[in-house]
Amino acid sequence: MSFENQTRDQIQTLLAEQRAHLEDLKGRGLSLDLTRGKPSAEQLDLSMALLDLPGEDYRAADGTDTRNYGGLLGLKELREIFAPILRAPVEQVVAGDNASLAMMHDNLVFALLHGTVDSPRPWGEEETVKFICPVPGYDRHFALTEAYGIEMIPVDLHDDGPDVAAVRELVKDPQVKGMWLVPTHGNPTGVVVSEAVAADLAALETAAPDFRIFWDNAYAVHHLDQEETKSADILGLCAASGHPDRPICFASTSKITFAGSGVCFLASSPANVAWYLKHLGKRTIGPDKVNQLRHARFLRDTEGVHQLMARHREILAPKFAQVISILADRLGGHGVAQWTEPRGGYFVSLDVVDGTASRVIELTRDAGVAMTPAGAAFPHGNDPRNRNIRIAPSYPTRADLEIAIDVLATCVLIAAAEQSLAS
Template sequence: MTRDQIQALLDEQTAAYRALQDSGLKLDLTRGKPSPAQLDLSNELLTLPGDDYTDAQGTDTRNYGGLNGLLELREIFAPIMQVPVEQVVAGDNASLAMMHDNLVFALFHGVPGSEQPWGVEESVKFVCPVPGYDRHFALLEEYGIEMVPVALNEDGPDMDAVREAVKDPAVKGMWLVPTYGNPTGAVVSEAVAAELAALDTAAPDFRIFWDNAYAVHHLTEEQTKTADILGLCVASGHPDRAVIFASTSKITFAGAGVSFMGSSADNIRWYLSHLGKRTIGPDKVNQLRHARYLGSTAGVHALMDRHREILAPKFEAVVRILRERLGEYGVASWTEPKGGYFVSLDVVDGTASRVIELTREAGVAMTPAGAAFPYGDDPRDRNIRIAPSYPSPEELTIAIDVLATSVLIAAAEQALG
């Protein structure tokens, strides 16, 4: 476009933006929260477990104990996690709490295979594929663990960069969301997973924190299968390397679900030995009602089909509006995920912060620019995470229109200098 054409575009979009500002919007796309319609799918949980509080083993779930969680619920989720049921722990509502505990226990005690607690090492580092999940990065920052960013490709992390990073003995682990990664929707391929499992690392106690948060969160009828990281690690001679996390947070009630951890038998014994000092047991009544409501692994998939009916049209609307509003200008690219909870948008380098400022001033709250990078620092200031799940379809359409308008304004401003 000529300079005059860009100025005309800026004038046009600024006028549209002011009209949107004047409409008094108050919309929130900051986090991947299930919508009320999705939460309503599981309202039957509120009537369970009824008057029978006894699990399949005859245990009164209202009482203390059962540190590793209810067997009948673990049997439902073990196939999803691809972990033997006896190597699965069911916890309370947040898998993030299990990740936190694993980090803290490792810092204070080391893990199986450690020569000493991680916390007494000169430094501790984690490999962090980017764009990635901001809460993972926040956990590391909270405890002074240095983050080593590597690019996340469509089939997983850049393995050349990973191989280089793990030559450092201070690198004790890495994060990965293997299926429908947050925020790009990337899926770690079987080949990349096998390479991660067999990786020659300087640290003998290297861990992969495999956060399989979206294993069953498909947006199409194609149900992408997650690589069997635990089996691959066992086969490669590193049985303790993988620690797998999952939860029902975006399956049933986000604030009242159940979390899961799966790993080697040694890792599970290690985890429970320290967990037992923090708690006498999880909320087994909640676990029992989940087991009765879901019924089976097939029941989980059937419920997720109903979630897909609500979510898929929203993701289709986001992609359609971005294509219609931005496609002809070459100022942005975006992912079209087959599952998960986010669309990742890349705008003109150096403009993401300005875009977020514009959306906020128009009444649309979005995740801060750079949130998908360690320390909130996107070196190119271009990545924006879109969370389409919570707003109504009508609200979402308006919000993405505001976003597209803001992208065009920021791009035009930069082009005009």
């Protein structure tokens, strides 16, 4: 990407104009945050009724006193609500505490310490453990893998999911034990893994008998238009392909109810669920069942989840439309950026001129707008083209978002002009 049909003098004029505009924006004393996909206060207000639940009736449908110990699987009435979303039988769904990331962490650590149900030995006893990482991807997945010394192998993420041909070659290596994937409205691109790609991943012949797909369906119900995209049935596809233990699915209510006080879920094969609960039972006596009960009563049923998410959509969709509109208006005529127009999820992925993303982030920070670091969507924060920037529109007000994206677009133009003139 570069300036199209512009002379050097025109680029110099543009650079001077954008620098002057940025100085004007700096003069406003901005302190704006687009770093993470946090729900706004307006979204959190949608679930305030949770604070009045469960009231004096604290017993679950089966008579369980939710105030007491026990119940590693979690409350059945809540698992019944989310089983259709996870496309899993309720018996194969575990409801936990507030963070699906904690479940991912535990599954990774349990595999390193003990091996999985089909491991020849604990992963930690292997010379090397490798994970496939579709990019751009979720920075917290990569940070977790890095923390335990697992080698990360980037593969390109296409419009319908990861590059299956590349994955097929990589899994010929027995040290490749797994892969990360956000299948629906992926972070940060908004990509949805197609049923065909999911079927290919399910049918892969892998050198490692214990190869796992960590299927993080964090945005399964987070749609930005009324056509609600259904996640691929990875559990069914893997079972039909003779690999029932391959997928471990995760989800949570973190961006459905309260981000810090929600409930997380795991769904997998009966063998994997039993393995997980066996090791989980050494770490905890049971989840917060009072919180699970209040969620079950607040959401009522699966349709109640979709109804609540429709109210989220009313808040979020205009913000995403605002981001796309400003980017198109400010950058569309210059040929220096491309961006996604997601149909769901929490992010817009912006690609700027190669080699300039870190400069753009430096400029936005100096102007008072905090962004996720350049390269965050790649293992070790290393974007080989130094071009990808993640935009998180959810948290700011509409007024603040307009200013923040104006700052961002201005910085994209400055960085592109600086590089063009330096070449």
